[in-house]
Amino acid sequence: MKTGRGPFYLLVTLLLITGSLLTAYRYAMFDVPWMPGEKRQIWSVEAQVDFIALGEPVKVSLAIPDSQPGFERVGERTASPGYGLAFVENNENNHGRRAEWSIREAQGRQTLYYQVEMLVDPDAAGAETAVEPPISRVRLDGPHATVVNLILERARERSADPYTLTRELIHEFNRQSQSASLLTQMKPRGAWLVDMLHMAGIPAREVQALNLEDGRRRQQVVNLLQVFEGENYQLFDMHSGKPGKQTNQLLWEYYSAPLLDIVGGRNSRLSFSMIEQEVPVNRMLEEGTFPAAQNLLDFSIHSLPLSEQALFKGILLIPVGVLIVSLLRIIVGVRTSGTFMPVLIAMAFIQTSLLTGLVGFILIVAAGLMIRSYLSRLNLLLVARISAVIISVIIMIAAFSVLSYQLGLTEGLKITFFPMIILAWTIERMSILWEEEGPKEVLTQGGGSLMVALFAYLVMSNDVVRHLTFNFLGLQFLFMALVLLIGNYTGYRLLELRRFQPMLGERA
Amino acid sequence: MxxxxxxxxxxxxxxxxxxxxxxxxxxxxxxxxxxxxxxxxLVDDKLKTKRLALHHGVTTPELLGVIEYQHDVTRVGTLVEGLDNFCIKPAKGSGGKGILVVSRVEDGVFYRSNGQELSLRDLKRHVSNILAGLFSLSGSPDVAVFEALIEAxxxxxxxxxxxxxxxxxxxxxxxxxxxxxxxxxxxxxxxxxxxxxxxxxxxxxxxxxxxxxxxxxxxxxxxxxxxxxxxxxxxxxxxxxxxxxxxxxxxxxxxxxxxxxxxxxxxxxxxxxxxxxxxxxxxxxxxxxxxxxxxxxxxxxxxxxxxxxxxxxxxxxxxxxxxxxxxxxxxxxxxxxxx
Structure with a gap:
């Protein structure tokens, strides 16, 4: 009261702000949803390579996609019995990511599969697809130059920016069919369009993309024109000039490299099939398929190995339990035996499932109280007596486990999850309480502890709570702030309303 | 606030x-x-309170003896010998825990104020519990204080x-x-x-x-x-x-x-x-x-x-x-x- 509370509230405010910001950051930047049931759209695309092997060493190189605007690559796998496989990232030659299969000898019909899972994520930014290609210098002569210049000139007059210029170029190509056919005799339409855009100083390239449609099989890639303006790009259909929709067009190959390259085989065929899946986000988080942290600011448990993550899953729940105990003890005024014993019991309940846990807890404590009442007659020193209780608790747990296993109740084995030292102390304390204050007080405090443990269990086993504590580390700061605030609570406890009831009746 | x-x-x-x-x-x-x-x-340890009170001239119940160590528990017998009534308290007890009041002694049987009969063995066990810290505030080792009984x-x-x-x-x-x-x-x-x-x-x-x-x-x-x-x-x-x-x-x-x-x-x-x-x-x-x-x-x-x-x-x-x-x-x- 006498010391200034300023620094305290500053600390609480800081904790609140830090916690909220971290939480919001994680929500906004990583799209971790608030609710565990939330789902995300994932496209599973399978590329099937068929070819006839010629009985000699075979090398197959397939262009494969990476994360790109609109899609985040969250997983990939292959099925190719007998083949050696490597994913090659070859940025120097500008070939992008490729899957390379190899085998010493293969004969006859071969089928290789490559499957990629793409998470639909409007915020995803792929580094590679968005990098504009260098503008090549185009040298033309003779009639081609005249035609190209004519088309380019017309299109430029009717356009305002790179995108409209592209559209007009394609329209012009369609309109002047004679000139166009002159050009396409030399090289395909796509190459000319790219050349003309480069002549106009606009970065552009031909890419191969897949139109994503749920449940489609035997699809082929389509050639699209990718035109850049600054950091953005747009895809154009080369015949209609319509801009493509990025949301369901997956760029498969975007380095102007061959889609499929086979040495030692012939009659190769590449086809795609795809399905759309709705995957719950928490499953993705558990499987580690969710986009992981990339720098220190993206501080999250997910950057740890899976086994440690599982450990933290439990540890991060403890603050919730502790918060509940603080609330129930300070605001409500429930009496428990042992301050945080209920949290440990609740943790044990999570491991054992509620019913097994409750039955086990009551069995052990009841049996322990009986043993303890005998021990108290032996006139032992305190430390030795508690040690004796610990040992008997362990013997009981072993006995219960064996017994229940023999009876075919495998549930009984979970009893080993109970914290034994804590149980022993609980037994000791309750036994003293019994001697000092009678069984009623034992029931009050034991019941209070069990009630708090149950409450903590219900909250801690809640899916939403588990999801939130595990995925939003910032919440721990909020818990801290809350506990500090509760520690500053000078108001009445709820149960004090009842306690002081006689005083209220009189002079109200 | x-x-x-x-x-x-x-x-x-x-x-x-x-x-x-x-x-x-x-x-x-x-x-x-x-x-x-x-x-x-000063207040959690009754012995310290007693000493302080003595120093300031405040009257407290008469101190009969103190048992500090486990091996001294055998001294309980000699300590209470010839006394008609006394009480045993943990020095660091709280809420009246561990206070044992013997109001009457007959033929080596100690009667608590509520009539319960205790043997010397029971007394020793109680003292031993006190020394182990069973009744003390934080479970820390304690000493047993023997005091003369107060008469209302x-x-x-x-x-x-x-x-x-x-x-x-x-x-x-x-x-x-x-x-x-x-x-x-x-x-x-x-x-x-x-x-x-x-x-x-x-x-x-x-x-x-x-x-x-x-x-x-x-x-x-x-x-x-x-x-x-x-x-x-x-x-x-x-x-x-x-x-x-x-x-x-x-x-x-x-x-x-x-x-x-x-x-x-x-x-x-x-x-x-x-x-x-x-x-x-x-x-x-x-x-x-x-x-x-x-x-x-x-x-x-x-x-x-x-x-x-x-x-x-x-x-x-x-x-x-x-x-x-x-x-x-x-x-x-x-x-x-x-x-």
Missing amino acids: AWHRLMRLLPFRRLSEQGVLGMNRRNISYISSYNPRELYP DDSLRDYSFEGVPDVRIIVFRGFPVMAMMRLSCAVSHGKANLHQGAVGVGIDIASGAAVRAVQRNKLVLSHPDTGKDLQSLRIPQWPTLLDLSCACADMTGLGYLGVDLVLDRRRGPMLLELNARPGLTIQLANGAGLLPRLRRIEAFTQVPQMTIAQRVAYVRKHFASVDAQRNSPPQFVPEKCSG
């Missing part, structure tokens, strides 16, 4: 209007604000069953602010602890007369065992007790203190024990909240340079109970709540 405003909104409003001090506020605003941590051992003053004898009644006075910054007498009864097994079922009688600070009485948070009119009308209770030598409580508080330096005093038949008022975390039921026994009185004392910006006599005069003037001053037959509205 924000909590204060909150308290006016919730159903706690009526408690707040009565000035009832709650557990949380007691802990934060009084105990931890006014009681320096380093002074706790004649005028108070009928008000208590088995045990000796004691007076609890809350002393805040050197001012006695509220008082109550605790009467043991059959339900409480001769113990004077309210949560064990003893009767608490609110005592008017001004006169030492009973205000009202509660047992297990319920109003009672007469002692459940002896049937004595509790309203007639008037504590003899009340001003001396008030002086003594102030002296006790002054010698410890604790700002918020519960002083437990007894009136011995032969030796007069003496200090039984001190408590740095006094309970809140005293408000129920007095039918008044502590907060208005505490705030009044808090209004002194500095601990005033007042003598004990001045302080006692101050509280007798300002904290007199309305109920007790009427001094006419008490008018209770038991159990009937008007609201």
